[in-house]
Amino acid sequence: EDQVTQSPEALRLQEGESSSLNCSYTVSGLRGLFWYRQDPGKGPEFLFTLYSAGEEKEKERLKATLTKKESFLHITAPKPEDSATYLCAVHRNQAGTALIFGKGTTLSVSS
């Protein structure tokens, strides 16, 4: 069964304290892995797409990496405005259909 598991469920960091979020997946024939950010009461905001093992993408303090079994979202020197829930998702092995989401990691960054 296709599955996405994110860890930890919650993470508390001090401002400037770097860390990583994990997304492990079991899906036959990965076609793309997606990272989103979701703020309370809002819809998911697209961050990155990764397509193949070894690929890396960066945006400001965030860097996403992909292996054959998992993806990491590295947060370097986070700020309080980085506080949000980070969601990982993969496509099922069918063109153009469902994204399978993990339950997310809720990040809190305090100053």
Place this chain on the structure above:
Amino acid sequence: NAGVMQNPRHLVRRRGQEARLRCSPMKGHSHVYWYRQLPEEGLKFMVYLQKENIIDESGMPKERFSAEFPKEGPSILRIQQVVRGDSAAYFCASSSRGGATDTQYFGPGTRLTVL
């Protein structure tokens, strides 16, 4: 450059009433997806539509739920005879090509409360 639009943002219904949720995709997008987010759970796929066609409704409950995306106008998710368990946030996403590598962009959601 408007993103995905959903309305209403909040909807309150009594048990047994109907709920209609609307979604206008991003400009240039013709593929629409509906997801539901229950409290303490992840986003779950419901249905995928293109203009005038339902492509994949494998995540849609068999009864009371229906979706459409007419040639003109927004996509509509309709829930008949709502029950308390339907209370959730419903999100719409759109994409330009609909392929497996295509990015889905999400709207702000409609939060349905069933009394």
